[in-house]
Amino acid sequence: MEFNYTIIYSKRKTATISVERDREIIVRVPEGLSKKKINEIILSKEKWLLEKLNHNQKYNPHPSNKEFVSGExxxxxxxxxxxxxxxxxxxxxxxxxxxxxxxxxxxxxxxxxxDWYKSKAIEKIKPITKKYAKHLGVEYKEIKISEMKYRWGSCTKGGNLLFNWRIIKAPSYVVEYVVVHELAHLIEHNHSEDFWNIVSIQLPNFDKAKEWLKQNGEILEIDF
Ligand SMILES: [Zn+2]
Structure with a gap:
């Protein structure tokens, strides 16, 4: 069984594997660990990974329940x-x-x-990203609005930022949090204490946004 996975190297002593909401496998490993060793770790978790990846209920998207009639x-x-x-x-x-x-x-x-939501997403997210990138002193290449269903945002090693268009359904402070979260990953690739410090300096009340996403995450997974 071949798994596709993303490796994140950092100053840590142990390796951890996680399966994200979009089924992406993330392996966090100490710096310098060989590809061979990483592959061994992955294979040792094969059964667990297959279980996670096949857990359909958790990962299935919801169909849109809108009929697009007056009053909805x-x-x-x-x-x-x-x-x-x-x-x-x-x-x-x-x-x-x-x-x-x-x-x-x-x-x-x-x-x-x-189409309307996507155009609004890019219109709102662009200036927010520009503003906080300046505050954080980070540079990014491109902002893309995507169809991903299980994550609000992500960033690539090359510095491209990807945002789920559905995030524009959330209040502005939540959109800001998602942007700052991804920008902070350009400095810290993990969710370490340092990472959350960077986020909280920009957005002292980011907990409120996290809570909103937790409470309302489901409505962001359906289209409308
Ligand atoms: Zn993150």
Whole structure:
């Protein structure tokens, strides 16, 4: 059995393996540990890993339960807004203290809303990332908004930042936290005490955001 996994080297004495919500396997190992040794560790945990990876219930996405009819609500930046279906042929999604779409677009609403949320996500996340990257003195390459279902954000070794468009359903302070979290990983690749210190200096009340995600994580896993 071949496993795909990401290795994170750091100044630590022991190795740990975890399976993230998107089924990515992360191995955290002491600096200098050989690839061969790491592979041995992975294989010694094969049974456990297969169990984790096949645990469908936990990882399955939820289907969207929206019918896109007048009176339904959609969440945006932590608040619920009503949807109104109008008879006129309005283009795309109009947002004006409520969501408006044309009845002609009702069948296509799922895609329209996804596009709308994605464009809002990039519009809101870009300036926040720029601001906190400056505060932290870190540089990043690109910001991408993605379809990933189980994580709010991630960063690559090359300095690209990836954010789940669904995060834009959360209140602004939660969006800020997710951005700062990923930027802090450009300094500390793990969740060490140093990492949380970096986050808390930028966002002293980050616990509140973490709690929000914990309480509302589920609604961010469905599309709308
Ligand atoms: Zn993290």
């Amino acid at each position: 609500t959609l969440i945006y930046l932590g608040r619920n807004y009503q949807l109104q279906i109008v008879q006129k042929p309005v283009q795309n999604v109009v947002f004006d203290r409520r969501f408006i779409i044309s009845k002609y677009n009702q069948a296509n609403a799922n895609k329209l809303f996804k």
